[in-house]
Amino acid sequence: SQQGEEDPQALSIQEGENATMNCSYKTSINNLQWYRQNSGRGLVHLILIRSNEREKHSGRLRVTLDTSKKSSSLLITASRAADTASYFCATPDNTDKLIFGTGTRLQVFP
Amino acid sequence: DAGITQSPRHKVTETGTPVTLRCHQTENHRYMYWYRQDPGHGLRLIHYSYGVKDTDKGEVSDGYSVSRSKTEDFLLTLESATSSQTSVYFCAISPQGPYNEQFFGPGTRLTVL
Numbered sequence: 001s002q003q004g005e006e007d008p009q010a011l012s013i014q015e016g017e018n019a020t021m022n023c024s025y026k027t028s029i030n031n032l033q034w035y036r037q038n039s040g041r042g043l044v045h046l047i048l049i050r051s052n053e054r055e056k057h058s059g060r061l062r063v064t065l066d067t068s069k070k071s072s073s074l075l076i077t078a079s080r081a082a083d084t085a086s087y088f089c090a091t092p093d094n095t096d097k098l099i100f101g102t103g104t105r106l107q108v109f110p
Numbered sequence: 111d112a113g114i115t116q117s118p119r120h121k122v123t124e125t126g127t128p129v130t131l132r133c134h135q136t137e138n139h140r141y142m143y144w145y146r147q148d149p150g151h152g153l154r155l156i157h158y159s160y161g162v163k164d165t166d167k168g169e170v171s172d173g174y175s176v177s178r179s180k181t182e183d184f185l186l187t188l189e190s191a192t193s194s195q196t197s198v199y200f201c202a203i204s205p206q207g208p209y210n211e212q213f214f215g216p217g218t219r220l221t222v223l
Binding site for chain 2: 030031033040041042043044045048088092096097098099100101102103
């Protein structure tokens with residue numbers, strides 16, 4: 001069962017531009033997490049936003065959460081070539097396990 | 111990689127053979143997970159463990175078993191490997207417990223011929 005789904009599936013931008021990716025989920029959650037995966041590597045946790053939070057920042061990352069729409073967005077500002085990676089959202093299901101989406105592949109061109 | 115190692119990192123095996131993948135952590139956290147990652151499916155949970163000898167099935171557990179006899183090691187066994195088990199396998203820990211952030215190992219790429 002898939003809880004989170006990212007949109008778009010793929011995104012290509014130039015360095016310096018902002019990148020926005022979205023995540024929709026199906027059931028109520030107590031938090032939503034974003035992860036990054038560089039090619040051939042394991043996932044790296046980026047940010048966790050709790051259900052009672054609407055926005056959270058970490059460096060060039062900005063995450064929003066709209067529980068009424070069951071959606072979240074990840075904004076990467078002033079993107080760099082090093083931001084090229086796949087980005088996943090994850091939400092806990094009703095048995096405490098994280099369910100990951102299929103990811104957004106971000107390509108940042110120099 | 112948060113003190114998590116996986117071995118082997120790459121393996122090629124034949125259909126019908128048993129395969130064991132090892133996940134080792136250096137910090138004695140209780141919560142450990144095995145996932146597989148396939149194109150179009152994202153990460154899917156195979157098995158998880160909340161402590162020594164405390165394991166349970168995830169979403170895609172058929173054909174897999176696990177064991178955790180020590181806090182630091184979580185073993186994933188394919189009893190009789192099939193081509194559908196060709197995948198990249200990731201181990202993860204969750205230092206602050208379920209619901210919370212997970213730290214992933216580097217992965218094992220398994221090919222079953």
